[in-house]
Amino acid sequence: MGRGRLRARVAAVAWTCLFGAGCTTSTELGGVWRSEVEVPGPLIGGGDPVYAELSLGHYGPDVAGLLRFYHDLEFEQPFDSAAPYRACACIFVHKGRWLDATSRLDFQLRGCMPGISPQEPLLVRGELELDADELEGTLRVEEPTSPHFGTEQPLRLVRTGSLGDADLRCEQPESAQEGNRASGR
Amino acid sequence: MKLLLPVAAALAVLLPLASAVAATPTASLASTDVPDAQKRPRRVALLPVKSALGRVSDLFAPERAPEHLALVAGVESSLGDALRTQPYVELVDPAGVRARLGDDHSSRATARLAAERYRLGLEYYLGLAPARAVESLRRSVALYQEIHQDVVGPKSIADAAFMLGVALVDAGNAVAAHVALKDAFALQPERRFRPRFFAPQVEAALSAALADHLSTGNHDRPYGGHERLAALARRLDVDAIVSATVVRDEGGALEVRLVAWRKQRQGFEAEARLPVAGLERSLEPFTSRWLACVPVAEANGAVGPRRRQNSVWMDTSASYALYLRQPTRLSFHSLGFAAGVAVDIRPNLEWFVRMNMYTSLSDPYRDLLHAFNSVRAVAGIGFSLERGRLRLVLQPGLDLHVLGSFIATTDPDCKLYGESHPLCSSATVSNLEADVLVGLNIATVALFDLGRRFLLIGRASTSTYFLPLDGTDRLNFPVSVELGLGYRF
Numbered sequence: 088m089g090r091g092r093l094r095a096r097v098a099a100v101a102w103t104c105l106f107g108a109g110c111t112t113s114t115e116l117g118g119v120w121r122s123e124v125e126v127p128g129p130l131i132g133g134g135d136p137v138y139a140e141l142s143l144g145h146y147g148p149d150v151a152g153l154l155r156f157y158h159d160l161e162f163e164q165p166f167d168s169a170a171p172y173r174a175c176a177c178i179f180v181h182k183g184r185w186l187d188a189t190s191r192l193d194f195q196l197r198g199c200m201p202g203i204s205p206q207e208p209l210l211v212r213g214e215l216e217l218d219a220d221e222l223e224g225t226l227r228v229e230e231p232t233s234p235h236f237g238t239e240q241p242l243r244l245v246r247t248g249s250l251g252d253a254d255l256r257c258e259q260p261e262s263a264q265e266g267n268r269a270s271g272r
Numbered sequence: 273m274k275l276l277l278p279v280a281a282a283l284a285v286l287l288p289l290a291s292a293v294a295a296t297p298t299a300s301l302a303s304t305d306v307p308d309a310q311k312r313p314r315r316v317a318l319l320p321v322k323s324a325l326g327r328v329s330d331l332f333a334p335e336r337a338p339e340h341l342a343l344v345a346g347v348e349s350s351l352g353d354a355l356r357t358q359p360y361v362e363l364v365d366p367a368g369v370r371a372r373l374g375d376d377h378s379s380r381a382t383a384r385l386a387a388e389r390y391r392l393g394l395e396y397y398l399g400l401a402p403a404r405a406v407e408s409l410r411r412s413v414a415l416y417q418e419i420h421q422d423v424v425g426p427k428s429i430a431d432a433a434f435m436l437g438v439a440l441v442d443a444g445n446a447v448a449a450h451v452a453l454k455d456a457f458a459l460q461p462e463r464r465f466r467p468r469f470f471a472p473q474v475e476a477a478l479s480a481a482l483a484d485h486l487s488t489g490n491h492d493r494p495y496g497g498h499e500r501l502a503a504l505a506r507r508l509d510v511d512a513i514v515s516a517t518v519v520r521d522e523g524g525a526l527e528v529r530l531v532a533w534r535k536q537r538q539g540f541e542a543e544a545r546l547p548v549a550g551l552e553r554s555l556e557p558f559t560s561r562w563l564a565c566v567p568v569a570e571a572n573g574a575v576g577p578r579r580r581q582n583s584v585w586m587d588t589s590a591s592y593a594l595y596l597r598q599p600t601r602l603s604f605h606s607l608g609f610a611a612g613v614a615v616d617i618r619p620n621l622e623w624f625v626r627m628n629m630y631t632s633l634s635d636p637y638r639d640l641l642h643a644f645n646s647v648r649a650v651a652g653i654g655f656s657l658e659r660g661r662l663r664l665v666l667q668p669g670l671d672l673h674v675l676g677s678f679i680a681t682t683d684p685d686c687k688l689y690g691e692s693h694p695l696c697s698s699a700t701v702s703n704l705e706a707d708v709l710v711g712l713n714i715a716t717v718a719l720f721d722l723g724r725r726f727l728l729i730g731r732a733s734t735s736t737y738f739l740p741l742d743g744t745d746r747l748n749f750p751v752s753v754e755l756g757l758g759y760r761f
Contacts, residue, residue, distance in 0.1 A: 144688035147601070147637030151684035179695060183684065255689060 130240035150183030313362035386415035430460035453481030589756025600639035711737030
């Protein structure tokens with residue numbers, strides 16, 4: 088390697104170490120994502136109209152978030168968040184991982200599914216791919232003891248805005264009467 | 273007889289040279305009194321060589337190029353070489369002198385004011401108000417003198433001085449006009465004018481003034497007396513100043529009138545009149561005898577004026593830091609500023625105190641929950657080493673670091689919902705809020721003398737914290753760099 092190339096490489100590494108890290112803050116997924124149309128069945132839809140809202144925080148390879156369900160497209164009539172066990176209002180996202188190379192979000196949900204299990208929690212795995220301002224993919228039941236094991240659900244969400252405190256409201260596990268099992272705790 | 277002839281010839285050459293050199297060795301410390309390792313070069317400025325070789329008959333013949341310019345340049349070069357080759361001499365040659373004075377930003381406002389006064393004087397003169405013109409032009413010349421414009425480039429000050437003389441002629445003050453024009457020729461003796469540009473009485477006054485300058489001008493002090501040279505030495509930051517004028521002696525032979533001024537001596541201490549023929553040969557005895565009387569400063573500054581004991585150094589710097597051990601997965605950057613004081617207590621030994629204020633920005637993964645501020649104080653002693661304009665200091669010290677709201681976690685639920693949310697496990701949170709870290713710091717500092725006591729300062733340091741015992745395993749080993757400006761009192 089020539090001395091010039093070596094110097095250039097050292098300079099590039101130093102530059103990256105000093106400033107590059109600060110520029111790679113991945114906030115691609117951070118914000119609120121909503122379904123534009125009624126979510127179909129079988130996991131979420133299938134009965135009364137259901138609209139889904141996914142609020143995400145994105146921290147490098149880690150993603151945290153909350154999935155909430157609404158009765159209307161204006162997202163003004165939530166399922167009852169004060170009684171999520173009964174009303175299946177919201178579910179916490181677990182083990183959210185952002186795969187930068189494939190622009191894919193992997194996560195788990197452990198909670199109710201309004202379409203097939205509005206009261207009993209299910210383990211559901213989600214895989215959504217990012218394409219511009221759209222997240223599209225599937226949810227799949229991975230609860231081994233459930234008769235719905237392997238059932239899949241397509242899901243398509245579009246970015247609608249940034250996160251606010253109100254977007255993260257979900258019944259606290261310890262304050263719910265019987266534990267917020269439906270919300271994932 | 274064969275042996276006596278060469279000895280007599282040698283004496284014939286050496287004796288006139290020896291008598292021509294009038295150096296007066298009065299200094300208390302000779303070069304050899306200081307050990308070599310502690311010697312510092314004596315800073316000598318050589319001012320542009322002047323000449324008094326013009327002819328009155330050429331004054332109104334601008335088409336005739338001055339014949340002596342090459343001769344003057346040659347004398348200047350020989351003088352520079354003679355000084356440069358002397359041991360422990362750091363020469364600021366005429367180009368360097370011009371550059372230093374030209375780079376001095378503090379004189380620019382004065383130069384602008386002098387130019388404005390000159391223009392105003394010219395307007396008064398053209399508006400037939402010679403008394404006001406004289407007042408303005410006098411002020412212009414004084415301002416130019418104040419900033420040593422005659423050394424930087426004499427044309428502008430000579431313009432004002434000649435115009436002052438012309439205005440005085442118009443005002444009917446012949447005596448003052450003669451003095452002013454003679455002074456103007458002292459500034460720019462090779463100045464020529466277009467014939468019939470001025471009125472006949474002005475031309476006559478110019479001719480008389482030049483003739484007077486050539487015959488009775490003070491060619492031994494071409495740049496003025498002690499006060500002016502002392503001010504010039506301060507601006508140039510030199511220990512001594514050498515100036516010279518090339519003149520014709522009574523017999524018409526060319527000679528160089530040399531004079532050396534020294535700051536510590538507070539005056540002129542060596543003068544010589546050397547024939548231009550064989551100048552290189554005769555310069556060496558003059559310079560070596562004069563410099564033998566000029567003390568060589570010790571490295572600790574005991575003799576030299578540039579370094580003294582108990583110097584106080586102050587600086588303010590921009591600062592950047594990162595930690596080699598941190599609870600975050602990627603480094604977070606800390607930016608801030610620092611201010612410090614260092615005081616010499618012995619040669620090459622100082623004590624210092626520094627304060628740093630940092631704002632630490634969140635890392636790319638936002639493991640650091642908030643940007644936070646911290647204050648850091650470092651105190652210790654420094655071991656310094658100086659080489660020319662560069663001073664290097666090694667500073668070991670004690671580091672006290674008060675952290676602000678330092679809370680870090682790798683749990684994304686803590687980041688999204690906050691550290692008090694039930695989803696956020698407290699086991700994943702590193703909370704060093706308001707902790708005080710104590711440790712040892714080591715720094716290397718480079719100070720570059722910018723002149724006029726200003727310094728450019730670069731500092732690199734690292735610390736290792738050992739207290740509190742439960743905090744240093746999470747956050748430790750800060751590395752910081754600083755760049756700033758300082759001033760030496």
